[in-house]
Amino acid sequence: MLRVGGTLVALTLLAAVIGPQLTPYDPARQELALRLAAPTISHPFGLDELGRDILARVLAGARISFLVGVTVVLISTAVGTLLGAVAGYFGGPADDVISRLIDTLLAFPGLLLAIAIVAVLGPSLINVLVALTLIGWVGYARLVRGQVLRSREFEYVQAARAVGANSAHILWRHVIPTAIPALVVQATLGMAGAVIGEASLSFLGLGVQPPTPSWGTMLNGGRAHILDAPHLTIFPGIAIVLLVIGFNFLGDGLRDRLDPRQSQGRS
């Protein structure tokens, strides 16, 4: 599972990095005479509603997916780890405020809050990043808070406190490292969530705006042509599914490898 996931993610990353070299077509170049043309040898994925090469756009779209995934996961992990560690380690009013904020944000199911935020901020790539990060950090904070609550009672942490180490040092050197395996798993699964999140918002017309190629935007464009040109829908969708399966397999595999206790009761 780990290997399959890793391979799928690595191949998509490779496509994102060297994609433009793999196809002679520019993702923005239009051949209006060939609008909606079905796949051929020269255009293996066919052309879209504006006569643009779908393969070139799928490869370019991989860059957006990785950009969103990496940015959202890095910022969410940093913010979530910091707030979760502060809440768990210090307790008291800091924990109360952070925990109530976490509870409130968790009261909005899935992408609903992201949809609402982008709806008021306006559709753009930056606003997608803002919205997904605003809802993304919560999961990491909850995870780290739980881990910190457990590990702050460990003897070596109390020993560090007894020899006069300050709180920041104890958190950074002794407490947060215990949460790293679980964070790595969560971040990997979070990449899948961010990729789907961006694609969902773009599909609804609230994310990346045309002509920038994003898989969700491409699927949105394909909706109007589902009867006459289903290839507009099929290829970007396959790309999303393969990358998300890759991250989910990788996350599950990493959980089995890094955190065997959690995987025992799990399917």
Next chain:
Amino acid sequence: MSRFLVRRVLLTLPVLLGVATLVFSLIHLVPGDPVQAMLGESASQDDAAQLRSRLGLDRPIYVQYANFMRNTVVGDLGISLRTNQPVSRVITERMPATFELAGAAMIVALVMAIPLGVIAAVRAGTPIDHAATTLALVGLSMPTFWLGPLLAIVFSVMLGWFPVSGRATLANLVLPAITLGAPLAAVLARMTRASVLEELRELYVLAARARGVSRARAILRHALRNSLIPIVTVLGLQLGSVLTGAVITETIFAWPGVGRLLIQSISARDYPAVQGCVLLIALTYVSTNLLVDVAYGFLDPRIRYE
């Protein structure tokens, strides 16, 4: 039990307050003047002043907040700019469609997940288990906004079995329900497998077999029956993702529910309706979680004393 119930309800109150506060602040996140954003650049000063007054945006923020909270408590969500009707009425009209879709999706999910999960548990460690587990993981990775169009291509365009949009007949419900139910089925199948596997290791299953109960009966009547509590709990807790998925599914299949209303309201910059839809979905989610928790506490006394 009553102390557990009171404590659980009291714990929900700050969450409800937080949800309402966040929904209130949405309109204030609009870059620039929200009234100008709603009316467009060409709106006259008079129109803008009139709308600002109608929405109460010309009052101090604390007055706006107090009014929003008071109105929300009595179910007054303002007037929709797009339809000029009370938002609560517009949403109420759309709710049956969303609940119909969510209910059908949950039934589809159970019908797909339980056999898959039970077979995977009974054949744990075999290629059948690996195939079922992989299928569930693939289902989890399949976004509704791709599965929906794919089902439409196969079953509407190629085979002509089901209509592709609308809510005229029961046949219209099939593809949206499968689209929305499939990811939920994947979650439930994983849960069913883990839960049944745990029950199969229990002594009472062995005792039943020792009494001469057939393997199939021991699995279905004993192990599966006891596994159903966590499965139904997860089903309840997944309502949130079903409601969010409904936003996308209703958009794909032109299903006239609250999710589609939300997207239509966003396109029209009808912020009172956007706030109303978001508030309603979040409140439904919080209430369902509360009900599931209370029901679980009622069924399993250990939960009450935690």
